[in-house]
Amino acid sequence: MKGFFILLLLTNVFVLGWQVLQRHDEPVLSPYRDVKSVNQGLTLLAEYDETKPPAEREQKSTNQQAGRVAAIQTHAVESEQAIDPVIEVVADKGSSCYQSSMLVSLSEAVSLQKELELAGIRESDRRTVKTTKTNYWVKLPPYRSRAEANEASRRLEKNRIKDFFVVRSGRHENAISLGVFSTLERAEMRHRTITTLNDGINKPIIEAMELPAKRLVIVFSIRGEATPALNKIISRKSEPQLKKITCKQ
Numbered sequence: 001m002k003g004f005f006i007l008l009l010l011t012n013v014f015v016l017g018w019q020v021l022q023r024h025d026e027p028v029l030s031p032y033r034d035v036k037s038v039n040q041g042l043t044l045l046a047e048y049d050e051t052k053p054p055a056e057r058e059q060k061s062t063n064q065q066a067g068r069v070a071a072i073q074t075h076a077v078e079s080e081q082a083i084d085p086v087i088e089v090v091a092d093k094g095s096s097c098y099q100s101s102m103l104v105s106l107s108e109a110v111s112l113q114k115e116l117e118l119a120g121i122r123e124s125d126r127r128t129v130k131t132t133k134t135n136y137w138v139k140l141p142p143y144r145s146r147a148e149a150n151e152a153s154r155r156l157e158k159n160r161i162k163d164f165f166v167v168r169s170g171r172h173e174n175a176i177s178l179g180v181f182s183t184l185e186r187a188e189m190r191h192r193t194i195t196t197l198n199d200g201i202n203k204p205i206i207e208a209m210e211l212p213a214k215r216l217v218i219v220f221s222i223r224g225e226a227t228p229a230l231n232k233i234i235s236r237k238s239e240p241q242l243k244k245i246t247c248k249q
Helices: 002-022 038-044 062-068 106-118 146-158 184-195 228-235
Strands: 095-100 125-140 176-181 205-223 242-245
Touching: 106 205, 106 228, 125 184, 146 176, 176 184, 184 205, 228 242
Parallel strands: none
Antiparallel strands: 095 205, 095 242, 125 176, 125 205
16 A cells, blocks of 8 residues: 555656646737837827728817817827828729728728628728828826826726826926827816816816727729619718729739
C-alpha cells in the first residue's frame, strides 16, 4: 500500500512537470497597441459607435451652431461630408461607372448592393476608404497642478459623475476628459450636466476635433443605358446616393 501511494505521488509530480514544460506563455498585448495618436485613442470610449448609422439631423447654419454653446473651440476640422474620394473603376470602353456616397456600416452597404441587384446590377464592388470625422471632446480645462485636478475629480465623483479621467501628460496635462462624442447634441448634453453642478470646478468646454474613420463605398459599371429602376436610384436625393464617375480604361 505504501508503495502504491509513493507511485501515485511520483505520477502526479511527473504530470505537473510535464504541463509546466508544455505551457507557452502568451505575450500580454497592450490595449493601446493600435492607437497611433492621442486623439485616436480618445475614440475608445464606449459612446463612440461607428457601426450605427447617424441620425437624420437638420442642416444648421454656422451662426446657429456658434450660438448654441459659446464655449465650443473649433480647430480647422474637416467633416466626413466634406471628403468625397473618387474610387477607380476599370471598365471597357463605352461603359458608365458609378460610385455611392460613403456608408457607415456593412449592413447599409449590403442593403444598397441588394437594391442595385434588383435594379439589374448583378456585379458591384464594396470598397473601404479611410476618411475623417468631426467628433466633440467635452473636458475641464487644465488645472494648475495635479493636486487641483485630483480635487476636481473627487468633486465629480461626489456628484455621481462617471466616465471621466485626468489627462496625465501632453499639452492637455491636468485637464479632465469628460468624453468624446460623435454628435454635437450629445456633447452639449454632457456639457449642460457638468455646468449645472456649480461645485467649484472649472467650466467645461467642447472642443471639435478631427479623428480617423473608415467608410464603405459601392462602385459598379454598366454598358448601355441604365434601367428605369437604376435611374430611380441615381436620381433620388436621400442617402445613399449614386454619382457618375470617370471609368478607367
